[in-house]
Amino acid sequence: MHETGFASNAGQEGVGFYQVTQRDGRRCSVARAYIYDRARPNLQAIADATVLRLTFDGKRASGVEIVRGGRTETLEARAEVVLAAGAFNSPQLLMCSGIGPAAHLQSLGIAVLHDAPEVGQNLIDHVDFTINKRVSSIEPTGFSVRGIARMLPQFVTFIRDGRGMLSSNVAEAGGFLKSRPTLERPDLQLHFCAAIVDDHNRHMHWGHGYSLHVCVLRPHSRGAVTLASADARTAPVIDPRFFSDARDLDLLVDGVKMARRILDAPSLALHGGTELYTHAGQSDAELRRTIAEHADTIYHPVATCRMGGDAGSVVDPQLRVRGVTGLRIVDASVMTTLIGGNTNSPTVMIGERAADLIAASRRDGPTVLKTTQVGAGGMAANAA
Ligand SMILES: Cc1cc2nc3c(=O)[nH]c(=O)nc-3n(C[C@H](O)[C@H](O)[C@H](O)COP(=O)(O)OP(=O)(O)OC[C@H]3O[C@@H](n4cnc5c(N)ncnc54)[C@H](O)[C@@H]3O)c2cc1C
Structure with a gap:
């Protein structure tokens, strides 16, 4: 998924659809746009x-x-x-x-x-926690017999016209929030995905759902990249040291609570559903633990x-x-x-x-x- 964020305007706060770097319904990478398609x-x-x-x-x-x-x-x-x-x-x-x-x-x-x-x-990286909701409706993207059957015509539409559900960047909508109204600019970002996204999709789920990512927009924690070997073919040691500054976890707890209020709004609440790892009755301490356990990069x-x-x-x-x-x-x-x-x-x-x-x-x-x-x-x- 490669959405580019909202069109610039003086105030960043708000929600909307993300712009995408696509051509003919497919992701257009920088390598394609600048190298392979420009001989x-x-x-x-x-x-x-x-x-x-x-x-x-x-x-x-x-x-x-x-x-x-x-x-x-x-x-x-x-x-x-x-x-x-x-x-x-x-x-x-x-x-x-x-x-x-x-x-x-x-x-x-x-x-x-x-x-x-x-x-x-x-x-520095954007540390992110995803609220995943499993729903009984097959409307969001997901895995089920009916869901797969519904995808077959979508596949044809995508191949033929580059349109339809399969041309989705998945993280279609999002927003920038202020955790406190007195802040000058937003300190949280949302990515809404019409699909369950658990552990970067390493953990796949049978069924349908949606997810709301919440990330710390201006993190205080600082990590490091060091060498594991003098040979560049060996991956370096990447330690983002997420939450090494306690302010980032505090903010993410507040952010998850705000995001949950959005998911509880009537338009989304009508889909019902249950959260995968978190649930409404959790104490702050429990929520903190779950966030600390599951939070990860959103690739920045x-x-x-x-x-x-x-x-x-x-x-x-x-x-x-x-x-x-x-x-x-x-x-x-x-x-x-x-x-x-x-x-x-x-x-x-x-x-x-x-x-x-x-x-x-x-x-x-x-x-x-x-x-x-x-x-x-x-x-x-x-x-x-
Ligand atoms: C899964 C994922 C999703 C993302 N989604 C979004 C998004 O939706 N919106 C957004 O704005 N940003 C997104 N990003 C972030 C965005 O892709 C990066 O910010 C951007 O690509 C950084 O560009 P770069 O040139 O610094 O590095 P890269 O794009 O990583 O380019 C580095 C290149 O160097 C090559 N390379 C590295 N080491 C060697 C070597 N030793 N020899 C030869 N080649 C080497 C790599 O293969 C790679 O092609 C995402 C990133 C990931 C990983």
Whole structure:
């Protein structure tokens, strides 16, 4: 699901339908919109490779070492390397390449090229709790014999016209709420799904229902991405440290109570239903425990390679990695803090801005002959 949030207006508070990044009823990813559907003679996309590390000539980024088809090879950059591996893998690749907290790198036997204590730190994400309601009606999307039978004509409509239930982004509607009326701006976000969504759908349920996600819009907790191994093929250790700041759990408890009032409104209450993990009679302490147990990401990790004007930031305002040359980061990891909304469009905006910066540096500064891309997301910058 890739909805982009509400059309901008001065006041964010309110509810409505989300805008979506779709074409012909299907999700249009950034890779599709910017790379695969826009063939350019000066852009070659390699999708079946994993970047192992960035290579350097002294302190100048010179390319990337990749592995594909079991073979390791080095791609040389003639001008700049643009790293766009996302909030988890961009810090991982920096660290695997010797840029990061010196003691941590040394503990894994990685030679330190540049001691950058904040690489991988400041991880911020939207922690979310989902109220799931199972209902007897088959109106919402779900699994039942009648429900599956109803989907068959929908399947035809979707394939033929790109329309109908199967073109739904599922999280169709939502809202931004203030937990207290005196707040200047909303501190909670809702995503309403016309389906049960339990543990990111790892836990599937027979039957039908709907869910209301409640997330802490401007969290105080900060996590970190560290290395488990010097080999980039091993997943990094991602510790969001949700609720390490107690204010986030307090707010989520209030948010769930507010969301429940919405679900109890006559228009939704007429569908009846029972909550999966929570129920109306729960004490605050019980509700807290359930939320702490089930809350999880709603997929908006940012800020692990924070941009800033200060020496401690990982990238400067031109998105250039401090301490080395010839290397920019262009993805959600450069956000200074988590925006109050969904992160996809802001990341596209970062890519567009980076394209302008790179084009300007080619015009005004050192010549950029070619950029080498990493990954398949947030690629706008690489077309410069
Ligand atoms: C399940 C899910 C649902 C989401 N729903 C929404 C939504 O509805 N609305 C919204 O606004 N946002 C949503 N988001 C968030 C949004 O997708 C991200 O904010 C955005 O994609 C971040 O872009 P990015 O370029 O920073 O990272 P990514 O999009 O993650 O791109 C990084 C790319 O680098 C590649 N990569 C990483 N490491 C390597 C390596 N070593 N070698 C080669 N390639 C590598 C990855 O494969 C990936 O293609 C969702 C995210 C997820 C995971």
